[in-house]
Amino acid sequence: MKHKATKGRQANPPCMATSLHVVEIDKLKTACSSCSLHELCLPAGLTPDEIKSVDQLVNRRRQVKRGEHLYRSGTPLQALYAIRTGFMKSCVLHEDGREQVAGFHMMGELMGMDAIGTNQHLCDAVALEDSDVCEIPLDDLESMSRQIPSLQQHFHRVMSREIARDYGVMLLLGSMRAEERLAAFLLNLSQRFAARGYSSTEFHLRMTREEIGSYLGLKLETVSRALSHFHAQEVIAVQNKHLRILKIDSLRELVGQHNCRA
C-alpha cells in the first residue's frame, strides 16, 4: 500500500500474446515511443526522452479477445490499462446482479482509474472486439510521475477528463429525452473516431442495441426505434451495426434543444 520506488520491471514475462515473432514481442515492449497513439494516450505532450522513460512503465501488453474480461468488479487493482487497439465497455454492477454500461472505450483511452480509490475494481471491463491493452502498474506510474512533472500533469488531466465525461453522462441521463440521448451518443462516437483518424461520419457500432440502451438509460427497443426514426428522417443511415451520419447538424440541433424534462 505504501509507495514503492520500483522503476521498470524488465524481469517480467514478456507478454501473453500468443502467436507473435520474437521481434514483434520486442517491439511490444518498447511501447510508447513507437506507438502511433502517444499523442492521444498517457504520454501526450512529453518530450521524446520523457517518452523513453515512460516506455519502462508499459512493460506488458495483454490481448483480450472479444467477450473476455480485462478485469472484473471486486478484483484488486493490478494496473491501469491503456487501450492500444480494440474496443471495450465497462459495466457497473448492481448488488442484485443487474448491470449498467458505464462507458465505451477505444484506443488511446485509459481504463481502471475508478479502482484507485479503493484498490478494487468497481466495474467489469469487457472487450467488444479483440483488443490489445498496455498494462501500467499504478505504483510505477506514480513514482515516474514524481520524476516527470509533465507526465504527472498529464495523468491528472486524464483523470479529470474522465470526471468531466461522467458529468456529461449524468447530464444526458438526468435531463435528455431518448432521441437527444442517442444523438449525443452518436456525436460523441463520431468525434472520438475523428480524433483517431477514422471517419467521423461512417463507422461500425461495436456494441449491441441493448448495450447502447444500458449506457443511455433506455431499453433496447427504444434505441432501435430512435435509430429507425433517424433513419426515416435521413439523418443517419443504419444497417445493423453499420452507421453513417448523413446530417450531422440535425443531430447537433437535437442535442441542443431540450423540449422536455426541464
Next chain:
Amino acid sequence: MKHKATKGRQANPPCMATSLHVVEIDKLKTACSSCSLHELCLPAGLTPDEIKSVDQLVNRRRQVKRGEHLYRSGTPLQALYAIRTGFMKSCVLHEDGREQVAGFHMMGELMGMDAIGTNQHLCDAVALEDSDVCEIPLDDLESMSRQIPSLQQHFHRVMSREIARDYGVMLLLGSMRAEERLAAFLLNLSQRFAARGYSSTEFHLRMTREEIGSYLGLKLETVSRALSHFHAQEVIAVQNKHLRILKIDSLRELVGQHNCRA
C-alpha cells in the same frame, strides 16, 4: 501551463474573511495541522510532519455566503477547493441555459477536479449555506505531491473516488425508479453525515426539492411525492427541510430491489 516548482506562497494576502481577529486569521493560515477534518480531507493518512508541509499549500481561505458562487462554469481553474465548513452544490450547464445539479458537497470534500483536464471549470459551484473553503493551487499541490508520495497517492485516490461516485450516480440515473433514487440519495447523505460525526438518522436538507430533483433526474413534484410516501409509510419523518430516518433498513431494501428498468 508547464509545471512551476512554486512551493508555498507566503506572500499572498491573508484571506478574504471579513470580521476576524488577527489571531484567527493566523490560525486560518496554519490550516490542516489544526483542522479537525484532516482525516477526511486531502491530508488523510499523512504523518504530522507531512501535514505541516501541506499547510503551505492551503495559503488562503475563502468564505462563500449562501447563494454565492465559488466558481463558475467556463472560468479558468484557479485552484482546487477543500470545504472546511458549509454545504455546496455543483451544477453542470446545458448549452441552452438549463442546468443540472451534478453533486452536493460537504466538509472535507474537494471540489474543482473536473476542471484540471481543460483548465476551465465545467460547473458552477454554489454555496447552499454560508461556507468556508481552503484554496489549494493545483501547481502547488502537484509539486508537493512530487515530494510527498503519500500525498500524491491520496490525491489520486480522492480523484478516483470522485469517478467512482459518478459511476454510482450514473447507475442511479440510468436504472433506478424514482423512489429508489431518493432512497439511495438519503442513504448517501446519511452515511456522509455519519462519517463527519453528525447524526446519520436526523439532519437538515440544505437543498430544495427542485435541487434534489435535478440531481436525481426527477421533477420536484416527484421528489415531494416520494418523500410524502416514505413519510406515510413511516420510513422517514420529514417536515420541510428537517429529515429523520426512521427505518433505515427499509430504505436499503428499496435500493436493493430493481422492480423496473432492467
Next chain:
DNA sequence: AAGGCAATTTGACGCAGATCAAAACGGGCG
C-alpha cells in the same frame, strides 16, 4: 446450404413520472 440462436425491428398497450394547476405553508422583511 441448412439450422439455430442471438440481435433487431415493429406493433400494441400500460404505467411511472412529467405537466398543469391550485392551495397551503414558511420564513424574511418592512
Next chain:
DNA sequence: CGCCCGTTTTGATCTGCGTCAAATTGCCTT
C-alpha cells in the same frame, strides 16, 4: 405583527418510454 414571495404539497391529467409479443434478419456452426 402581518405581508409577500418562494417553497412545498397534493390532485388531475397527459405522454414518453417501458413492457410484452411476434416477426424478421443476420451470423455462426455443423
